[in-house]
Amino acid sequence: MQISDEVLALKILSRLTPRDIASVGSVCRRLYELTKNEDLWRMVCQNAWGSETTRVLETVPGAKRLGWGRLARELTTLEAAAWRKLTVGGAVEPSRCNFSACAVGNRVVLFGGEGVNMQPMNDTFCVGPELHKSRMATCQSELSASWALGQGLLNDVFVLDLDAKHPTWREISSLAPPLPRSWHSSCTLDGTKLIVSGGCADSGVLLSDTFLLDLSMEKPIWREIPVAWTPPSRLGHTLSVYGGRKILMFGGLAKSGPLRFRSSDVFTMDLSEEEPCWRCVTGSGMPGAGNPGGIAPPPRLDHVAVSLPGGRILVFGGSVAGLHSASQLYILDPTEEKPTWRILNVPGRPPRFAWGHSTCVVEGPEL
Amino acid sequence: MIPLPLIDGRTLARVITYLNKHTEDDASDEAKRKFDEEFLYGMEVGVLYDAALAANYLDIGGLFHEVCQRIADGMMNKSVEWVRKTFHIESEFTSEEEVQIKKEYAWAWEGVDSNAD
Numbered sequence: 001m002q003i004s005d006e007v008l009a010l011k012i013l014s015r016l017t018p019r020d021i022a023s024v025g026s027v028c029r030r031l032y033e034l035t036k037n038e039d040l041w042r043m044v045c046q047n048a049w050g051s052e053t054t055r056v057l058e059t060v061p062g063a064k065r066l067g068w069g070r071l072a073r074e075l076t077t078l079e080a081a082a083w084r085k086l087t088v089g090g091a092v093e094p095s096r097c098n099f100s101a102c103a104v105g106n107r108v109v110l111f112g113g114e115g116v117n118m119q120p121m122n123d124t125f126c127v128g129p130e131l132h133k134s135r136m137a138t139c140q141s142e143l144s145a146s147w148a149l150g151q152g153l154l155n156d157v158f159v160l161d162l163d164a165k166h167p168t169w170r171e172i173s174s175l176a177p178p179l180p181r182s183w184h185s186s187c188t189l190d191g192t193k194l195i196v197s198g199g200c201a202d203s204g205v206l207l208s209d210t211f212l213l214d215l216s217m218e219k220p221i222w223r224e225i226p227v228a229w230t231p232p233s234r235l236g237h238t239l240s241v242y243g244g245r246k247i248l249m250f251g252g253l254a255k256s257g258p259l260r261f262r263s264s265d266v267f268t269m270d271l272s273e274e275e276p277c278w279r280c281v282t283g284s285g286m287p288g289a290g291n292p293g294g295i296a297p298p299p300r301l302d303h304v305a306v307s308l309p310g311g312r313i314l315v316f317g318g319s320v321a322g323l324h325s326a327s328q329l330y331i332l333d334p335t336e337e338k339p340t341w342r343i344l345n346v347p348g349r350p351p352r353f354a355w356g357h358s359t360c361v362v363e364g365p366e367l
Numbered sequence: 368m369i370p371l372p373l374i375d376g377r378t379l380a381r382v383i384t385y386l387n388k389h390t391e392d393d394a395s396d397e398a399k400r401k402f403d404e405e406f407l408y409g410m411e412v413g414v415l416y417d418a419a420l421a422a423n424y425l426d427i428g429g430l431f432h433e434v435c436q437r438i439a440d441g442m443m444n445k446s447v448e449w450v451r452k453t454f455h456i457e458s459e460f461t462s463e464e465e466v467q468i469k470k471e472y473a474w475a476w477e478g479v480d481s482n483a484d
Contacts, residue, residue: 003423011432015439022475024442026468027450028458077474 014043018072041068049309175221178211183235192216200235206255208233231267236301242311245272253301262299294340298324311335378417412441
């Protein structure tokens with residue numbers, strides 16, 4: 001009266017987290033053999049990270065060679081993370097900085113920013129196992145930024161399709177765009193929707209609005225997300241997507257009365273709700289604070305925050321107050337009961353300059 | 368009378384309780400869901416596992432599915448010893464194999480956190 005291996009794998013084991021499977025593999029010979037099954041690991045990865053992430057990972061060259069079991073291990077422990085330098089060729093006209101760029105499926109979307117006339121840095125750093133260096137190298141555009149010199153703020157939208165034979169930047173005409181701005185943050189949802197939040201308007205006023213643009217529509221229209229309460233307006237913060245349709249806002253230079261301070265606050269919003277609202281992520285016990293527990297990253301703006309499979313957010317760089325190092329990597333899991341900041345120790349030499357730039361995860365675990 | 372020597376009395380009684388509810392003429396889907404929730408709430412994983420074996424043997428799909436979900440939830444973050452004890456599993460590993468496998472799967476318990484939970 002036994003449950004067969006297939007049924008056991010499908011009905012029970014596939015629901016466990018990668019770490020639990022590794023633990024279960026140490027129990028007995030039968031379970032050890034089961035944890036050698038790639039199909040089981042694929043189901044586990046899909047349940048743990050969602051079907052969108054596993055679908056994208058499947059298309060990454062090198063992922064097949066590693067196999068799902070190894071991928072699960074590396075993306076859970078991040079043991080293969082190491083700093084590596086990567087060069088991307090091409091240019092974006094008009095050349096701009098302090099824009100925000102993020103991945104929309106296989107397309108890279110660029111929004112707003114300021115015109116520049118300083119030399120942009122043209123190297124890109126990456127963190128992660130070497131999975132798609134060749135992909136980034138064939139892209140015809142540069143994701144780089146440098147100092148802001150203000151030539152007028154923009155609110156146009158450009159799209160780069162990395163799947164096209166000769167990827168080129170293409171402008172998107174959209175209706176009812178939000179106020180032109182720079183130093184805002186953005187992220188993409190479901191691979192088709194661009195979310196933009198905050199930033200600094202032409203007048204110098206800090207914004208705290210949140211807008212959504214559905215790029216899958218024939219004629220995309222910007223829509224403001226109505227909320228009863230917003231976190232203090234800010235610029236130079238980040239928006240990251242996790243758990244499917246949730247977004248996490250971190251840091252930035254935030255308005256506090258007549259002053260502006262660097263922040264390390266964390267706020268989240270669940271866009272799958274009927275009426276999405278901003279929530280503080282607490283854990284430090286301070287009332288009203290948006291500070292999770294643990295060793296928080298020093299307050300900063302203009303940093304990078306990347307979503308890792310499993311819902312964790314990785315924070316790096318930025319303009320940090322005082323003498324704190326900006327090249328320390330911090331990790332936060334907003335899905336934990338008491339979200340806690342942790343430091344990620346990674347071998348290799350991190351980039352010397354860690355602010356004023358923009359990065360995104362196009363595919364796979366590269367930063 | 369149909370003898371079922373492989374299923375113990377207590378587990379069989381639970382299965383029958385489940386079946387009685389799920390075959391009621393006037394029980395709505397919502398009522399059945401509520402019943403499942405209350406019926407299976409707080410059941411130990413060992414008991415759930417016996418129910419799973421019985422449901423699998425008797426081919427009661429609904430019960431099997433529900434119970435498996437709860438077993439998976441109950442197994443999260445548990446030690447190797449706990450799993451062996453709960454599912455009555457004997458490890459046939461030699462001591463060398465035990466050491467080697469523990470090393471291979473050490474990442475189950477280790478991470479890159481510099482501050483432990």
